[in-house]
Amino acid sequence: xxxxxxxxxxxxxxxxxxxDAEITHxxxxxxxxxxxxxxxxxxxxxxxxxxxxxxxxxDGQVLTDTAAGVEIPTRHRRIGYVPQDGALFPHLAVRENxxxxxxxxxxxxxxxxxxxxxxxxVLEIQPLLDRGIGRLSGGEKQRIALARALLxxxxxxxxxEPMTGLDFNLKGRVIEYLRRIRDxxxxxxxxxxxxxxxxxxxCEELLVIERGRVVGHGLPQDLFVVSNEPxxxxxxxxxx
Amino acid sequence: xxxxxxxxxxxxxxxxxIGTLLILPPGLLLAWLLARYQWPGKPLVETLVALxxxxxxxxxxxxxxxxxxxxxxxxxxxxxxxxxxxxxTWRGVIVAMAVMSxxxxxxxxxxxxxxxxxxxxxxxxxxxxSERRVFxxxxxxxxxxxxxxxxxxxxxxxxxxxxATILVAGNIPGRTSTLSLAIYQLVQLGQDTDAFRLLxxxxxxxxxxxxxxxxxxxxxxxxx
Numbered sequence: 407x408x409x410x411x412x413x414x415x416x417x418x419x420x421x422x423x424x425x426d427a428e429i430t431h432x433x434x435x436x437x438x439x440x441x442x443x444x445x446x447x448x449x450x451x452x453x454x455x456x457x458x459x460x461x462x463x464x465d466g467q468v469l470t471d472t473a474a475g476v477e478i479p480t481r482h483r484r485i486g487y488v489p490q491d492g493a494l495f496p497h498l499a500v501r502e503n504x505x506x507x508x509x510x511x512x513x514x515x516x517x518x519x520x521x522x523x524x525x526x527x528v529l530e531i532q533p534l535l536d537r538g539i540g541r542l543s544g545g546e547k548q549r550i551a552l553a554r555a556l557l558x559x560x561x562x563x564x565x566x567e568p569m570t571g572l573d574f575n576l577k578g579r580v581i582e583y584l585r586r587i588r589d590x591x592x593x594x595x596x597x598x599x600x601x602x603x604x605x606x607x608x609c610e611e612l613l614v615i616e617r618g619r620v621v622g623h624g625l626p627q628d629l630f631v632v633s634n635e636p637x638x639x640x641x642x643x644x645x646x
Numbered sequence: 647x648x649x650x651x652x653x654x655x656x657x658x659x660x661x662x663x664i665g666t667l668l669i670l671p672p673g674l675l676l677a678w679l680l681a682r683y684q685w686p687g688k689p690l691v692e693t694l695v696a697l698x699x700x701x702x703x704x705x706x707x708x709x710x711x712x713x714x715x716x717x718x719x720x721x722x723x724x725x726x727x728x729x730x731x732x733x734x735t736w737r738g739v740i741v742a743m744a745v746m747s748x749x750x751x752x753x754x755x756x757x758x759x760x761x762x763x764x765x766x767x768x769x770x771x772x773x774x775x776s777e778r779r780v781f782x783x784x785x786x787x788x789x790x791x792x793x794x795x796x797x798x799x800x801x802x803x804x805x806x807x808x809x810a811t812i813l814v815a816g817n818i819p820g821r822t823s824t825l826s827l828a829i830y831q832l833v834q835l836g837q838d839t840d841a842f843r844l845l846x847x848x849x850x851x852x853x854x855x856x857x858x859x860x861x862x863x864x865x866x867x868x869x870x
Contacts, residue, residue, distance in 0.1 A: 454768045480771040487772040493765050497787045506783075507773035558773045 407432055407562065407594035409451075409464050416450065416457035416618075418443055423457075423618040429596075431611035433588055435626070436598045438615035444598040447615070448564045451596065452487050453480035464562060486555030486563045486593075490570045492547040494539045500550055501535045507558025525553045528586050545576040549583055556591060563587070563595045569604060581607050602630060647843065650819070651828075655847055658824040661736060662804035665743035666751070666797055673748055673800075674793065677755035678785070682764075699749045703809025707742060710814045714741065738815035739822050743804035751800040754863070758792025759785065795862035802855035805848065 409429040416423040423443040436444040449455035451462060453469065456477065462470040464485075469478045486507075494503050504522070526532045529549045534542065542550065548568050555563055568584070569577045585608065587593060597609055605612055605626050612629055614622035622629045647655075679685070680692060698706050714721040714732045724730040732738050762785050770780045786793075808826040815822040817831060825848045832841035 452768075452772050454771070480768070481774045481776060483772075484774070485772060487769060489765060489769065493763070493769045495766060495770075495784060495788075506770065506775070554773070 407465065409434075409562070409594075409596075410462065411447075412461040413459055414447070414450065414457055414462070415459040416443075416446060416455070418446060418618060421618045423447060425615075425618075425620055427613060427620055427623055429611060429613070431609075432592070432594045433609045434596050434611040434613065435605040435609035436596060436613050436615055437600065437602070437605055439600055442615045443618040444615055445566055448487070448566055448596065448598060451562070452485050452564055453478060453483050454487075484559065484561050486558055486560030488548070488551045488555050488563070488565045488568055490567045492551035494542075494547055494551055494554070496539045498539070499535075500531065500537050500539070500542070503539070503550060504531075504535075504554050504557055507554060522557065525556050525591075528590055529553045529583055543576075544571050545580060548572070548580055552583065552587065556587065556593065560593060563593050565595055565597045567598050567600070569599070569601065577604075584608055602626075651840070651844060653820065654823055654825055654828045654844065657736075658805060658826075659851070661739045661824065662743055662801055662807075665740045665804050666747060666801045668740065669744045669748045669751055669800070670797065673751040674755055677752045678759050678781075680752070681756045681759035695752050696749050698746050703746060703807070704813055706745060707810030707813030710738075710742060710745060710810060714738070714814065733814055734816045734818065734822065736815070736822055739811055739824060742810040742814040743807045746807050746810050747800035747803040750803050751796045754796025754799055754859075755789070755793045758789035758796065758863075761792060762788045791862045791865060795859040798855045798859035798862065802852045802859070805852055805855070 407430065411425050411427045411429070414423065414425040421443075423446050425447060436447060438444055446455065450457055450460060450470070456472075457470075458472065460470050460472050461468070464483075467478075468474075468476050469483055470476060495506065498506070504526070526535070529552060531546070531549050531553055534546055534550065539547070552565075552568070565584075569580060572580060581604065584595075584597075588595065588608065595608075597604070599605060609626060612622070612624060612626045613620055614629065676691070676695065680688065711733060712718050714724075716722055716725045716731070716733070721732060724732065732741055766784055766788070767780050770784045771777075775783065805824075806826055807824070808830065811822075811824060812827060812830075817823055817827040823831075825844055829841050829844050829848065832838070832844065
């Protein structure tokens with residue numbers, strides 16, 4: 407994956423999001439405290455929000471170039487998005503939610519690269535297929551949101567703090583599912599979190615964002631040292 | 647009940663239903679635009695839509711009469727070019743009912759649209775859905791109960807419409823006489839027993855419509 411984020415400037419409530427980075431690894435974490443602009447950056451990547459100044463390209467395709475007036479619509483970007491609460495469609499059953507990104511057709515008929523059976527098997531959601539959304543636990547919702555995004559055949563998956571609201575045991579299980587997605591489906595991921603244990607468990611590259619600015623960018627083990635478990639200390643800042 | 651009374655009940659329900667259905671497409675479109683977008687002139691349109699709620703119904707009726715009468719701008723055109731009259735016909739009843747009940751539909755539908763979590767619409771777009779598909783597969787189904795509640799409320803308002811209707815359509819027995827107009831006429835004639843019979847019908851239909859509306863609006867699909 408080659409994700410170019412150049413000259414991004416987006417005014418937020420108390421500061422401006424300013425990012426200039428080149429991301430090359432398959433699983434990258436956006437790490438930083440709450441309210442530092444991580445979700446806003448995801449929204450820009452997905453095309454859900456527009457910045458006055460931005461250049462974003464993914465594997466050579468320009469998605470946003472404000473200088474040239476280019477803005478690929480969200481639905482043509484093929485970027486999957488899993489928000490904090492999963493955002494499942496409450497009026498649709500699990501199966502209908504999963505097939506939404508394939509226009510309701512079985513994935514294999516619609517050119518989706520991942521088969522329905524494979525994804526539901528890996529994420530262990532086959533027993534849930536005919537359930538209503540209201541009868542799912544937090545962990546089940548997250549798995550279904552992941553599967554739904556995967557079944558739309560994304561070339562990049564955006565995960566916005568998918569562990570929010572999950573207890574310790576569930577977090578461990580969801581991390582295991584995310585590892586399977588990383589290893590079996592090979593879909594590149596941008597993972598927003600403010601928990602370093604999730605970064606070390608999953609991610610190959612790390613962008614540390616504070617108040618809208620990148621204050622560290624590199625390999626997780628190069629950026630942080632364990633100072634007093636479970637807390638970590640930023641070893642060196644490398645703003646780009 | 648006499649055949650005339652049955653005719654009045656059937657006519658009122660029919661024209662109220664047609665009037666409500668007529669305003670449904672433009673009312674929903676307007677409610678959606680008001681709920682989801684900011685655009686120039688929005689406060690003016692919001693005010694205009696709410697006007698029939700607060701203006702005296704006879705004043706609204708007078709405006710409609712001026713506009714739709716044979717000497718009015720629109721009514722003159724329809725009469726001269728298309729040989730088509732609205733005033734003092736059943737069409738006038740429908741127009742009066744539609745105009746008077748439109749604000750209720752728009753306001754309730756707007757609240758229903760605003761109740762749909764915009765994040766769900768955004769996620770639908772990331773899954774490749776067009777704007778049209780987002781509207782028909784996410785926004786509309788999630789707002790449907792609220793909208794249906796608004797439709798019933800508008801229908802109930804149309805059933806009871808009096809002031810604008812009597813000016814635009816008159817009270818012509820067998821042609822434009824609705825429940826409220828007939829009740830008024832019967833009271834004027836001192837036929838209280840007949841008036842109370844129609845009153846009971848009117849209250850029953852209105853009660854069922856409002857009750858249904860309240861039930862639908864308090865049992866909406868929760869969009870997280």
